[in-house]
Amino acid sequence: MSNFGRTLRLVLRYPWTLAASxxxxxxxxxxxxxxxxGVYPIVEIIFGGENGQHGQSLQTWIAKQITExxxxxxxxxxxxxxxxxxxxxxxxxxxxxxxxxxxxLETELANRRAYLEKRLWMxxxxxxxxxxxxxxxxxxxxxxxxxxxxxxxxFLILDAILVDRLTNLAAMDLRKRFYRRTLxxxxxxxxxxRTNELMSRFTYDMDSLHGGxxxxxxRAIREPLKMAACFAGAGYVCWRLLVISLLVAPALGYLISRxxxxxxxxxxxxxxxxxxxxxxxxxxxxxxxxVKAFTAERGERRRFHRNSKEIYKRAMKxxxxxxxxxxxxxMMGISAITLGVLAGAYLVLNEETHLFGMRISERPLxxxxxxxxxxxxxxxxxxxxKLADVFNRLQRAFAASDRIYQxxxxxxxxxxxxxxxxxxxxxxxxxxREVSFAYRPEMPVLETINLRxxxxxxxxxxxxxxxxxSTLANLIPRFWDPLSGSVExxxxxxxxxxxxxxxxxxxxxxxxxxxxDDSVFNNIRYGAPWATREQVVEAAKRAHAHRxxxxxxxxxYDTIIGPLGGKLSGGQRQRLAxxxxxxxxxxxxxxxxxxxxxxxxxxHLIHKALAEFIHNRTTIMITHRLAILDxxxxxxxxxxxxxxxxxxxxxxxxxxxxxxxxxxxxxxxAA
Numbered sequence: 001m002s003n004f005g006r007t008l009r010l011v012l013r014y015p016w017t018l019a020a021s022x023x024x025x026x027x028x029x030x031x032x033x034x035x036x037x038g039v040y041p042i043v044e045i046i047f048g049g050e051n052g053q054h055g056q057s058l059q060t061w062i063a064k065q066i067t068e069x070x071x072x073x074x075x076x077x078x079x080x081x082x083x084x085x086x087x088x089x090x091x092x093x094x095x096x097x098x099x100x101x102x103x104x105l106e107t108e109l110a111n112r113r114a115y116l117e118k119r120l121w122m123x124x125x126x127x128x129x130x131x132x133x134x135x136x137x138x139x140x141x142x143x144x145x146x147x148x149x150x151x152x153x154x155f156l157i158l159d160a161i162l163v164d165r166l167t168n169l170a171a172m173d174l175r176k177r178f179y180r181r182t183l184x185x186x187x188x189x190x191x192x193x194r195t196n197e198l199m200s201r202f203t204y205d206m207d208s209l210h211g212g213x214x215x216x217x218x219r220a221i222r223e224p225l226k227m228a229a230c231f232a233g234a235g236y237v238c239w240r241l242l243v244i245s246l247l248v249a250p251a252l253g254y255l256i257s258r259x260x261x262x263x264x265x266x267x268x269x270x271x272x273x274x275x276x277x278x279x280x281x282x283x284x285x286x287x288x289x290x291v292k293a294f295t296a297e298r299g300e301r302r303r304f305h306r307n308s309k310e311i312y313k314r315a316m317k318x319x320x321x322x323x324x325x326x327x328x329x330x331m332m333g334i335s336a337i338t339l340g341v342l343a344g345a346y347l348v349l350n351e352e353t354h355l356f357g358m359r360i361s362e363r364p365l366x367x368x369x370x371x372x373x374x375x376x377x378x379x380x381x382x383x384x385x386k387l388a389d390v391f392n393r394l395q396r397a398f399a400a401s402d403r404i405y406q407x408x409x410x411x412x413x414x415x416x417x418x419x420x421x422x423x424x425x426x427x428x429x430x431x432x433r434e435v436s437f438a439y440r441p442e443m444p445v446l447e448t449i450n451l452r453x454x455x456x457x458x459x460x461x462x463x464x465x466x467x468x469x470s471t472l473a474n475l476i477p478r479f480w481d482p483l484s485g486s487v488e489x490x491x492x493x494x495x496x497x498x499x500x501x502x503x504x505x506x507x508x509x510x511x512x513x514x515x516x517d518d519s520v521f522n523n524i525r526y527g528a529p530w531a532t533r534e535q536v537v538e539a540a541k542r543a544h545a546h547r548x549x550x551x552x553x554x555x556x557y558d559t560i561i562g563p564l565g566g567k568l569s570g571g572q573r574q575r576l577a578x579x580x581x582x583x584x585x586x587x588x589x590x591x592x593x594x595x596x597x598x599x600x601x602x603x604h605l606i607h608k609a610l611a612e613f614i615h616n617r618t619t620i621m622i623t624h625r626l627a628i629l630d631x632x633x634x635x636x637x638x639x640x641x642x643x644x645x646x647x648x649x650x651x652x653x654x655x656x657x658x659x660x661x662x663x664x665x666x667x668x669x670a671a
Contacts (some may be wrong), residue, residue: 212397
């Protein structure tokens with residue numbers, strides 16, 4: 001509930017809407033109870049009072065009530081005076097009993113005078129506003145009941161609209177916070193399985209939480225208020241009789257609290273299975289070519305079936321728990337009414353005010369009052385039934401809020417310091433100083449790396465697969481921080497500068513040319529949203545992409561290229577990625593296998609573009625293509641997380657056996 005409460009605090013950001021919704025809910029509850037209260041004048045006065053007098057008008061009834069009450073008060077006052085006289089003459093042993101009788105009589109007198117005051121207050125209102133005719137009085141009462149019901153429904157509609165507004169605003173705020181926090185997280189948080197889990201929490205869990213907020217602000221507030229209005233009405237009739245009727249409530253509350261914990265636990269496990277389902281779908285559809293190529297459809301169906309069966313089991317467990325809520329609530333309602341009926345009927349039939357020696361009412365209850373009391377109890381059972389229907393939705397929302405805030409409360413390990421140092425445009429050198437790094441402590445990836453790259457120098461990094469080439473390059477934009485040592489730009493440790501300022505100077509082109517389902521123009525401008533159309537076109541020309549954009553794409557720069565740029569070839573996507581980096585005008589350019597998946601023609605064009613673009617720009621190139629090596633001033637050879645040698649192509653061919661072997665294996669065919 002604590003995490004769900006944090007979500008509800010988002011609702012407090014819209015106090016006027018919340019106040020209006022609460023006011024509507026209160027008015028609905030008041031009108032609900034008032035409509036039930038309208039039963040009393042119909043049953044008690046018009047259709048027959050306690051003496052069986054049919055067809056009274058309210059004027060006749062109120063006048064008779066006042067006259068009778070004055071007579072009772074006069075009789076009670078006479079009895080009290082007689083007791084006072086007895087008390088004055090009584091012996092010491094008799095005085096205590098007489099004093100108790102007198103105190104009880106004085107209490108009864110006070111109650112009767114209060115009752116008379118209410119009737120005297122009502123009389124001029126009834127005389128002035130209601131007709132002196134039973135049937136016309138009934139017409140007025142029924143018209144008031146219809147108008148009250150209509151007004152209640154108006155407030156009910158307004159409350160539903162306001163609750164939806166609050167719910168959607170709170171859910172939107174939470175989605176934005178969740179998305180903002182997720183974007184701040186480290187790259188390690190975005191593996192394939194974690195991405196699918198995030199998708200589950202953004203969709204299924206968020207929808208469950210949305211439903212819970214809507215339920216809580218709607219029915220879970222409105223229906224208890226309606227119950228409270230009915231209990232207030234029943235308490236006004238006879239509060240002690242109401243207490244007797246609700247003796248079963250504590251036991252039911254205990255059972256429902258146990259059921260709530262079980263439901264929340266079951267919903268949390270069901271959500272975990274849903275996350276696994278998202279993971280299976282993401283893997284299967286993302287690798288559909290592989291699935292079909294290896295005819296693995298049957299295996300994937302079995303995996304999906306196992307997960308679906310687990311979801312089914314969880315859902316049935318939730319259904320079993322949920323099915324108990326309504327019967328428990330119904331039993332509470334019927335038990336409360338049964339206790340009330342038995343106790344009330346005993347008091348009315350025997351004209352008693354005490355039950356088992358306890359005072360229940362100050363004066364004997366009339367049949368009309370008892371029927372009104374039962375009406376209020378029955379009126380409270382309908383909101384209780386509706387609350388039973390939303391019980392599981394609230395428990396699902398509690399479980400969803402725990403899962404969402406579990407992700408929302410994470411803190412990225414890569415973040416800005418409180419007082420970052422300013423970083424001017426890179427102009428001197430990039431230095432790796434005694435750098436070691438590991439994704440897992442037991443598996444080091446980089447060990448004691450020392451490397452100095454002068455500003456404007458082009459460095460190529462080569463080595464066997466898994467030797468740490470990409471990891472080394474990814475330390476420059478601080479996708480990760482070294483476990484020991486430091487990476488510096490112009491003498492400043494990267495951990496001391498602002499991430500936005502650092503990454504604003506870096507252009508990145510990876511092996512997978514990452515694109516969005518948007519226009520060519522917006523994909524090129526992605527890293528420089530301030531750029532004009534002329535600047536975008538110029539960057540495309542420098543990347544040798546302008547020609548195919550204008551000639552081969554139907555709408556030129558406004559062409560939507562599909563998810564992940566699927567409408568373009570690999571070489572076209574790579575040239576757009578290069579244009580994006582060129583437009584950003586970085587001081588440091590990182591090329592991670594930028595030409596490994598393109599055709600010869602595209603590689604030639606990209607090589608030509610790079611030869612122009614990297615001039616006077618610090619460039620780190622991870623490659624096994626000979627053409628790209630030609631652009632390097634120096635070549636860094638890596639092996640098993642260490643730098644094996646650094647030099648020019650000629651120097652390395654002469655002294656580095658590993659480089660010669662790599663050249664013969666990887667570069668000979670390209671040459």
